[in-house]
Amino acid sequence: MSDVQTNLYSTDFSHGAAPSGEVILETRGLTKHYGGVHALQDANFILHKGEHVAIMGDNGAGKSTFVRQITGVETRTRGEVVFDGRPVHFENPMDARDAGIETVFQTLALADQLDVPDNLFLGRELVKFKLGPFSILDYKAMRERTIGALEKTGVKIPNIRGTIERMSGGQRQCVAIARTATFHSKLTIMDEPTAALGVQETAQVENIIRTLKEQGEPLILVSHNMRQVMDLCDRIVVFRRGRICANLDIRAGEISGEDVVAYITGAKTQPEYADAA
Amino acid sequence: MSETSHGIGGLTFDAKKRAWPNEMNVFIALVAIIAIFELLGQVLPYMNGQSLLFDFNTARDGTILNMVRLKIIILQVSIIGIIAIGSTQVIISGGIDLSPGSVVGLTAMVSMSFAQTALVNGNPNPKAIFGEAFMDLPVIVPIIVALAIGILAGAVNGLLIAYTKIPPFIATLGMMVAARGAAKWWSKGQPISFPTDPFADIGNGLAGWSPVVIFIGLAILFHFVLKYTVYGKHTYAIGSNEDAARMSGIKVDRHKVLVYTIAGMLAGLSALVLASKNLTAQAGMGVMYELDAIAMTVIGGVSLAGGRGSIVGTVLGALIFGVIISGFTYLRLDAYYQEMVKGAIIVAAVVLDQWRRGRAAARG
Ligand SMILES: Nc1ncnc2c1ncn2[C@@H]1O[C@H](COP(=O)(O)OP(=O)(O)O)[C@@H](O)[C@H]1O
Numbered sequence: 001m002s003d004v005q006t007n008l009y010s011t012d013f014s015h016g017a018a019p020s021g022e023v024i025l026e027t028r029g030l031t032k033h034y035g036g037v038h039a040l041q042d043a044n045f046i047l048h049k050g051e052h053v054a055i056m057g058d059n060g061a062g063k064s065t066f067v068r069q070i071t072g073v074e075t076r077t078r079g080e081v082v083f084d085g086r087p088v089h090f091e092n093p094m095d096a097r098d099a100g101i102e103t104v105f106q107t108l109a110l111a112d113q114l115d116v117p118d119n120l121f122l123g124r125e126l127v128k129f130k131l132g133p134f135s136i137l138d139y140k141a142m143r144e145r146t147i148g149a150l151e152k153t154g155v156k157i158p159n160i161r162g163t164i165e166r167m168s169g170g171q172r173q174c175v176a177i178a179r180t181a182t183f184h185s186k187l188t189i190m191d192e193p194t195a196a197l198g199v200q201e202t203a204q205v206e207n208i209i210r211t212l213k214e215q216g217e218p219l220i221l222v223s224h225n226m227r228q229v230m231d232l233c234d235r236i237v238v239f240r241r242g243r244i245c246a247n248l249d250i251r252a253g254e255i256s257g258e259d260v261v262a263y264i265t266g267a268k269t270q271p272e273y274a275d276a277a
Numbered sequence: 278m279s280e281t282s283h284g285i286g287g288l289t290f291d292a293k294k295r296a297w298p299n300e301m302n303v304f305i306a307l308v309a310i311i312a313i314f315e316l317l318g319q320v321l322p323y324m325n326g327q328s329l330l331f332d333f334n335t336a337r338d339g340t341i342l343n344m345v346r347l348k349i350i351i352l353q354v355s356i357i358g359i360i361a362i363g364s365t366q367v368i369i370s371g372g373i374d375l376s377p378g379s380v381v382g383l384t385a386m387v388s389m390s391f392a393q394t395a396l397v398n399g400n401p402n403p404k405a406i407f408g409e410a411f412m413d414l415p416v417i418v419p420i421i422v423a424l425a426i427g428i429l430a431g432a433v434n435g436l437l438i439a440y441t442k443i444p445p446f447i448a449t450l451g452m453m454v455a456a457r458g459a460a461k462w463w464s465k466g467q468p469i470s471f472p473t474d475p476f477a478d479i480g481n482g483l484a485g486w487s488p489v490v491i492f493i494g495l496a497i498l499f500h501f502v503l504k505y506t507v508y509g510k511h512t513y514a515i516g517s518n519e520d521a522a523r524m525s526g527i528k529v530d531r532h533k534v535l536v537y538t539i540a541g542m543l544a545g546l547s548a549l550v551l552a553s554k555n556l557t558a559q560a561g562m563g564v565m566y567e568l569d570a571i572a573m574t575v576i577g578g579v580s581l582a583g584g585r586g587s588i589v590g591t592v593l594g595a596l597i598f599g600v601i602i603s604g605f606t607y608l609r610l611d612a613y614y615q616e617m618v619k620g621a622i623i624v625a626a627v628v629l630d631q632w633r634r635g636r637a638a639a640r641g
């Protein structure tokens with residue numbers, strides 16, 4: 001597989017807002033089988049600091065599975081994940097978060113009956129008095145930081161004390177995304193963040209993503225939206241039937257939407273990924 | 278930051294603004310039910326204009342309230358109310374606990390065995406369970422025994438539910454049957470009586486108000502715990518969306534064990550008060566208490582689907598429960614009607630909860 005890695009490293013960063021050459025995340029031979037289902041097979045993937053990479057592919061191509069292996073939701077069948085310079089084996093999503101990976105999962109990890117600050121700080125509440133499980137919550141600090149996070153991301157929520165269940169899909173998604181922005185993460189992953197949103201709500205989420213780009217925060221964006229990916233990302237990695245079948249630098253503007261679709265449908269495969277054909 | 282109003286992305290919000298609290302609805306229901314009974318007292322010819330809660334002859338106790346009946350109402354819900362504080366937490370976390378009634382029976386039997394006096398009117402205690410060495414123990418011993426049994430039973434429930442993934446309904450049903458069996462086995466069905474004076478004070482002290490004081494004290498404590506601690510927040514989060522809680526790094530399994538353990542401990546406390554108040558323990562004590570406790574919580578607005586409800590609601594639910602039972606006695610209706618109406622009220626409360634959830638979902 002070393003030839004593939006060389007190929008990825010040699011990606012030309014000579015134009016655009018060049019991400020630094022430093023690698024933040026790398027997977028080698030990452031594989032996940034569900035019984036006989038080979039949902040993910042030998043994924044070699046590299047993400048550089050400051051880089052926004054899109055993951056595309058048909059339904060069932062293994063995109064979410066890939067995300068779940070990186071974020072500690074599931075235990076991988078085999079392969080390596082190197083994050084921020086060291087091999088990692090996250091036991092659960094909290095481990096991944098502690099290490100600096102913030103994820104907006106495809107199925108929203110929000111508690112409907114709680115309000116916005118509660119959801120933002122779910123599982124890592126601020127406390128003003130430590131007493132094990134009975135530590136006293138610091139509501140005021142959590143509210144203030146929530147407002148800070150919403151302002152930072154430009155998210156519009158009419159009432160942060162309202163429960164999540166009363167909010168629109170877009171607002172809920174924004175809360176989930178604001179959650180990742182609240183904590184200083186080293187890597188943000190979003191799995192189809194705009195799939196269920198209207199035009200305006202999608203634009204809002206895209207603005208948040210642009211803000212992340214300006215701040216130099218790396219991002220993995222799983223998306224079906226070609227325009228969105230072309231607008232927001234530096235690179236597209238295409239998954240097909242559990243394998244990576246293309247790695248396309250799109251900043252130069254030489255790669256068209258049709259090219260990408262050809263890779264997604266299997267009409268084309270990059271030579272270095274021949275075994276995915 | 279200012280607490281009043283903020284603009285984010287052009288929209289303003291009021292940081293203090295809250296939705297109409299559901300407890301208000303429960304309170305209004307309580308007032309309405311009292312009003313109905315008062316009205317019936319006035320219009321039913323055989324009632325001769327009696328009142329449920331009022332007694333305008335202030336010469337009797339110096340108030341315009343019928344303190345005797347008020348005390349009966351609050352007293353009769355206090356002991357089950359202590360259980361309901363635990364049921365509230367279990368149900369908010371998305372579970373259910375059918376075992377407290379039986380745990381009350383078992384705990385009453387065992388703790389009473391450690392609370393007996395050696396001599397009754399100068400004669401040896403006729404109901405003695407243990408020998409002399411275990412008589413006239415300090416009152417702290419039966420208290421610790423009661424807490425320990427409650428905690429143990431609750432912990433077993435929690436461990437079964439969290440780690441074997443048995444549905445809570447089944448796990449606690451097993452405990453319900455097993456603990457009742459253990460209660461009967463403990464003294465081969467014999468009642469256990471004649472406790473020491475300090476033990477008798479637990480449920481009879483403070484001019485008979487002590488069960489109420491214990492119930493309200495625990496309610497205040499757990500109101501605080503549910504609202505202002507990480508434990509409380511996680512309890513709501515797990516009941517609201519268990520997967521989200523797990524994904525957010527909450528140790529869901531460990532938390533469930535804690536919730537059921539606390540519920541068990543409260544059942545143990547309830548047994549302590551009950552046995553003390555009655556000065557005796559019997560294997561049949563606490564039968565159906567779990568259902569009354571669940572009824573109180575559901576009437577108080579705790580959602581059986583989890584994630585929603587409060588201790589304040591449950592206390593109000595307990596009062597509604599007490600008013601209805603006393604109201605039926607006051608209207609001189611048969612106990613059969615009481616039970617039938619109790620059943621109807623539970624169903625109505627659940628229907629109301631589902632309707633409320635349906636509305637919330639439609640808005641979302
Ligand atoms: N928990 C699971 N058990 C069995 N098969 C699964 C599981 N999760 C995903 N799969 C299968 O793995 C494949 C990839 O799924 P997924 O990663 O969700 O695709 P994508 O996100 O690209 O649409 C699909 O064939 C799917 O049915």
Ligand SMILES: [Mg+2]
Nearest residue numbers: 063064065106
């Ligand atoms: Mg997916």
